[in-house]
Amino acid sequence: QVQLVQSGAEVKKPGSSVKVSCKTSGGTFSTSAISWVRQAPGQGLEWMGGIIPIFGGGGYPQKFKGRVTISADKSTSTSYMELSSLTYDDTAVYYCARVHSSGWFYFDYWGQGTAVTVSS
């Protein structure tokens, strides 16, 4: 049984950074791609990028390039998402999600979500 467990809620000031963790149990972490998806309050879902731990390095949509860094620690089966230069618009719930084993980027297992609030 695959489970993704995320770190707890965060409150950050504008201009600062946040780093959220996602620990995977079950499955094969190194070869399973992990993506991050966020959801602003009352809004839809937005893909932020992903990583395949065995290869390292993240892939990001243009909107987030230069501001988000996704990493993975194979020794602890944990993925991290760091978002810098926070603004109020970054207030959202951040989810990690496992990419299906086929390699196609749809998501069959999700973390419980981490609420990030940007407030002065």
Add this chain to the structure above:
Amino acid sequence: EIVLTQSPGTLSLSPGERATLSCRASQSGSGSNLAWYQQKPGQAPRLLIYGASSRATGIPDRFSGSGSGTDFTLTISRLEPEDFAVYYCQQYGRSPYTFGQGTKLEIK
């Protein structure tokens, strides 16, 4: 970027009725690479359908998906009380992988 437009925004139906949700892509690059998710308040999304028409593990057969190219449909044949939620489509044929804005299925 492929934009997905879902309709209607809100669908009001009663248990036992049939629900039909639509997802239209701005370009045909997604092929059949479309997924549907269900999300309930305070919960993470749950994968229902992938490949436009394949049910994910454990999903009841009252959920079905169809379509290809730019027009896709999620059908719930007979609504159960637990089906009232928000539904999102997602294309994974071309990066960036994008979601629709959601359809809220509410009890009439």
